[in-house]
Amino acid sequence: MARKYFIKHLAIVSFLVAGLLVGQPSAQSQTNLADRSEPFEIFAVVWRGETEVEAGFKDYLNQRGIPYTMTIRSLELDRSNAPPIVAEIQQAQPDLVYTWGTGTTRSIVGPLNAEDPGKFVQGIPGIFVLVAYPISAKIVESFEQTGRPITGVSFLASIESQLKAIIDYGKFTKLAVIYDNTSSNSRINVASLEEAAPQFGLELVVLPVPLGDNEKPDPAKLPELIQDAKQQGADILYMGPDSFLTRHADVYTSEAIAVGLPTFASTQAPLKGSRAMFGLVSDYHTLGKLAAVQAEKILLGKQNPENLPVxxxxxxxxxxxxxxxxxxxxxxxxxMIAIADFKTSPIN
Amino acid sequence: MSSDASTTVSQPADTRQIFRREQRTLLIQMVLLAVFVLVMGQMTVSWISLIGFEQELDPQLQRKANAVGNSLSGQLAYATRDLEIPVADLVGVEEFFDNILAANDDLAYLTLVDSKGTVLFVSSANPGDMEDVLQDMPAEGVSGSHSTTVMNEHTDVAFPVAGGSQPDSTLHVGIHSDQLRNHLIEVFWEVITVIVICWLVTFEFLLFLIVARVEKPIELIQRAMADGADGRFANWLVVRSNDEVGQLTASFNRTLQHLRHRYNDFLFDARETKDAQIDTQIAAQISAVRQGIDNRFRFQRGDELQSRTPARIRVPLFLFIFSEELSRSFLPLFVQRYAPTDLMISSDVLIGLPITLFMVAAMIATPIGGGFVDRVGVRWVFLVGIFAAVVGFVGNFLTQGYYDLVIYRVVTGIGYGLVFIASEGWVTQNAQRYNRASSTGVFVAAVFAGIICGPPIGGIFADRFGFEATFLISAMLAIVSGFIIFQVFRESEGSQQSAANQSSLKLMIGVRDWITLLKDPKFVSVLMFAAIPGKMMVAGFIAYLVPLYLNDLGHGQPAIGRILMIYGVATLLCLTLPARFADRTERYRQMVVLGATIAGAGCIAALLTNYHGNASFAVVLAIGSLGVGHALTLTSQNSIIQQVAERYRDTLGRASVVGAYRLCERIGMVIGPLVAVALITAFGYQGAIVGFGVILLGLIGLFVLTDRSAAGRTG
Structure with a gap:
């Protein structure tokens, strides 16, 4: 018995030792690659100037000693600026294309199965950041298999952890969500809220922003909607990854404060740029590092981004x-005080 | 079990015994010196480490309070000073404190008090105490980093919480003061246990070595020299060891051998000279001289001189009892794990059943084994008994379910009975000449050393390695014991018919004899009211109730083992002096009554101490008094039975009376667990202890009454 056991034990130990010995050279070869003299070329396109995400991205690459050059272009909030940049990228043929936000990503690398693929960057590995719903934005097929040589990092906390944070605050029972019904991002967000809220014992008030004359949501209606939420007994407002609301976050949050309603935000912008009260958001610097880990796998590990899960x-x-x-x-x-990051909002 | 130890009878020591006692000074000095040095060393080391431990522990608790206090006051200050949240408006502070208390069981409470001394938030491990604590807590704020106040049961460390624009508040961190004391007491008892066990084991092995290897051979040489002084040179010494003393005996044997050769040479010369004489007168003179020499000296037809000392049984018997006692502290809990719950019988009964059946098996095996002792000798009964015990232990190690657990306990019980009767046989055979009383002492000491060491060590093993593995350790110890018996006991030893016939092993008496005995009021009263209740306590209280109850109170295996050890220690400490006193004054009855009263009163006193909230101490008190009580009664009960037996010397035979008594008193062991189950079911654990006390006192009252009337009739 004992002898048999010993042999089994010996076999396991030998296997482990052998594994270590065999595993060593492959790790070695990876570092060797990092020493290559020619730097990787990375082409980044952002929506509105550089952010903490790019800083984190570069920090990680520098820490790992990965040689690179990074070209950064900004769309300056306008998709029509995209075509010349696409042409520039096609010309430069960089090793990696980096895109910031849903709009930027869609206008640089295009949607999946685009009708006119010639208008977008083709055949170059890509990484996207700050895309709330990459599947519904038709950027990837699924989080596991992206369906094209593009991958990225997701930046939203799960709806469950967001609702848990709201519950943990200890004061709120009725959540009102005012949203842009024309945006698929927002519709997905509201649908998942409707599914999850009851599990946390939260009541939900859903208020789509009415459309104006131009068939677009009308920002002038926001104060009215907030009053409405208050009257329906909501004690907190929820602000999802909604670009319309983010654009009008100043009005929205100030109006909310005026009627005594706090705003919970699932993205950083309404907290950093406006006066949302609290939110569960990703740290942009860390997010940039995570994107750089993906980039490292593509550049050094020679992995196909298609097989790299978001x-x-x-x-x-x-x-x-x-x-x-x-x-x-x-x-x-x-x-909550013990774990939260306290900031001061920009007061207009 | 325990009280079986005092089987053989104390008899007045004869002159030879007294002579030997005076001789033993060297032995006693050596053992005392060794034990003294050992104890001194252990105590010094323990004392130093206890002090070091205390010095370490106190600041460590302080440090912990400081660490927690600084961190908490920092976080609170962040809320009040940096975030400028008004201290009274802080939310969820008590939940926040509760999390900290849950993670640090050394901490007793956390409170936040504002600058006016209003207690804002309180969280306590024991909310009932908080009213007192809040009154004792220092009211004034803190200057400096923190301030420590020692209160009744707690030590309070206060930390300032910076308020920034608002006044500072104060955070109080409370530490249990008794936490430290409890740690120390726990360690202290562990140290005491280890010291006592080391002491006993050293004593056992040292005595075994010295008696068998030094004292006995020297005694043999002494006897041979005394023979030589009387002119007897025909004997030779049987000593098998090859050590210094063995070499001395060997050379002594050679000397005797040479003397015998010389005598033979002389005989040859004398015969030659005589045969050469023509003058018959001279030949007659030569014959006369030879005859004269033969009258004064003896060189032929000698005997083997062998030492017969019961002391050789000590180590193997100790090891065997030790191996069985290892499971003492957890056996009922072990059974509980396997007891089926889907039967009609209550699980309490099922837990008690293996203990009862163990006793029944031992009880049946005893007379059968007695018969075998006569036929095949002590050694083989020993070995068969140990083999059965080992099989039982290994079976329990591999236990799959309740029924095979019970069966293997029964097998161990058979082995236990056989080993016991073999030990009794061995002591009887080897003690017949002159040292009967001290032989009993040897037997009792070995058994009680096992009873003392087994439970605490077994508890530690069970705690570390689990119940099953402890049975495996028992099996190994029993094997070692068997090995020693195999090596030390000679083939020839212990099979002398003469000895066996004299022994108290023959238990088979006829129905008519039973009726005679059961009609004897003295026999019945000591049996029913003293002996059976005593055994009942051992099986029902010590072996069944105590492990279950202490486990219920939250004690671990080592603590249960330690508390059980108290029984053995109390008995052993109180055994000698009362026995001597009773022997000298012949107040056996009074001693039995006193012992039972102490035991019963101790159990009832448990009720009183229990109201002070310390249930464990009540158990300790009951066990301790039981130990003292049994120590007082054991030898005296035996003496009473000897007196009874004396009256039947010519009719039933003394041995039969004693044998019948032994058999009957074991009934107590069989009913013990059942009585315990009944009492526990009716009154709960505490009530059951008191119930045992009441039973003991009631029965001993009947003993006094019946004994008086019996004395009146016979006297």
């Missing part, structure tokens, strides 16, 4: 704007 962060940042808290006088519990 990565997501394991931890998100609980962001609280303390000035808004004090104004509304709804204080976070101590357990």
């Amino acid at each position: 990565a997501s962060l394991a931890r998100f940042k609980l962001w609280i704007n303390i000035d808004v808290v004090k104004e509304i006088e709804i204080y976070p519990p101590m357990n």
Whole structure:
């Protein structure tokens, strides 16, 4: 018995040792690649100037000693600026294309199965960041198999962790979501909220923004909608990855504060740029590093981005704007104070 | 079990015994010196490490309070000073504190008090205490980094919480003061246990070595020299060891051998000279001289001189008892794990059943084994018994379910009975000449050393390696014990018919004899009211109730083992002096009554101490008094039975009376667990302990009454 056991044990140990010895050279070859003299060329296109994400991206590559050159172009909030940049990229044939945001990504690398693929960058590995719903935006087929040589990082916390953060604040029972019904991102977001909210014992008030004369959501209706939410008994507003609302976040959040409603945000912009009270968001610097890990796998590991699942962060940042808290006088519990990042919103 | 130890009878020591006692100074000095040095060393080391431990532990708790306090006050200050949240408006502080308390069981409470001394938030491990704590807590704020106040049961460390624009508040961190004391007490008892066990084991092995290898051979040489002084040179010494003393005996044997050769040479010369004489007168003179020499000296037809010492049984018997006692602290819990719950019988009964059946098996095996001792000798009964015990232990190690558990306990019980009767036989055979009383002492000491060491060590094993593995250790110890018996006991030893016939092993008496005995009021009263209740306590209280109850109170295996050890220690400490006193004054009855009263009163006192909230101490008290009580009664009960037996010397034979008594008293062991189950079911654990006490006192009351009337009739 004992002898048999010993032999089995010996076999396992030998196997492990052998595995270590065999595994070593492949790790070696990876570092060797990093020493290559010619730097990788990375072409980045952003929506509105450089952000913390790009800083984190570069930090990681520098820390790993990966040689690269990075060209950065900005669309300056206008998709019509895209074609010349696409042409420039086709000309330069970089090793990797980096795109920031849903709009940028769609206008540079195009949607899946685009009717006129010639208008977009083709055949160059791509990485996207800050795309809330890459599947519904038709950028990838699925998170696991992207269906084209493009992958990225997802930046939203799961709807469950967002609702948990709202619950943990300890004060809220009725959640109102005002959203742009014309945006597929927002519709998906609302649908998942409707599914998850009851599990957390939260009531949900759903208020689509009415369309104006131009068939687009009308920002002038926002104060009315917030009043409506208040009257329906909502005690907190929810702001998803909605570009319409993000654009009008200043009006939205100030109006909310005026009627004494706090706003929870699932993206960083309404917290950093406006006066949302708190939110569960990804840290942009960390997000950039995560994108750089994907880039490393593509550039050094020679992996096809098609087979690289869209990565997501394991931890998100609980962001609280303390000035808004004090104004509304709804204080976070101590357990939340111990883990949250407190900021001060830009007060207009 | 325990009280079986005192089987053989104390008899007045004869002159030879007294002579030997005076001789033993060297042995006693050596053992005492060794044990003294050992104990001194252990105590010094333990004391130093205890002090070091205490010095380490106290600041460590302080450090912990500081670490927690600094971190918490920092986080609170972040909320009040940096985030400027008004301290009274802080939310979820108590949940926040609760998390910290849950993670640190050394901490007793956390409170936040504002600058006016108003207690804002309280979280406590024991909310009932908080009213007192809040009153004792220092009211004034803290200057400096923190301030420590020692209160009744807690040590309070206060930390300032910076308020920024608002006044500072104060965070109080409470540490259990008794936490430290409990740690120390726990360690102290562990150290004491180890010291006592080391002491006993050293004593056992040292005595075994010295007696068998030094004392006995020297005694033999002494006897041979005394023979030589009387002119007897025909004997030779049987000593098999090859050590220094063995070499001395060998050379002594050679000397005797040479003397015998010389005598033979002399005989040859004398015969030659005599045969050469023509003068018959001279030939007659030569014959006369030869005859004269033969009258004064003896060189032929000698005997083997062998030492017969019961002390050689000590180590193997100790090891065997030790191996069985290893499972003492957890056996009921072990059975509980396997007891089926889907039967009509209550699980309490099922848990008690293996203990009862073990006793029944031992009880049946005893007389049968007694018969075998006569036929095949002590050695083989020993070996068969140990083999059965090992099979039982290994079976329990491999236990799959309740029924095979019970069966293997029964097998161990058979082995136990056989080993016991073999030990009794061995002691009887080897003690017949002059040292009967001290032989009993040897037997009792070995058994009690096992009873003392087994439970605490077994508890530690069970804690570390699990119940099943402890049975495997038992099996290995029993094998070692068997090996020693195999090596040390000679083929020839212990099979002398003469000895066996004299022994108290023959238990088979006829129905008519039973009726005679059961009509004897003295026999019945000591049996029913003293002996059976005593055995009942051992099986029902010590072996069944105590492990279950202590487990219920939250004690681990090592602690249960330690508490069970108290029984053996108390008995062993109190065995000698009361026995001597009873022997000298012949107050056997009074001693039995006193012992039972102490045991019963101790159990009832458990009720009183229990109201002070310390249930474990109540158990300790009951076990301790039971140990003392049994120590007082054991030898005296035997003496009473000897007196009874004396009256039947010419009719039934003394041995038969004692044998019948032994058999009957074991009924107590069989009913013990059942009585315990009944009491526990009716009154709960605490009530059952008191119930045992009441039973003991009631029965001993009947003993006093019946004994008086019996004395009146006979006297």
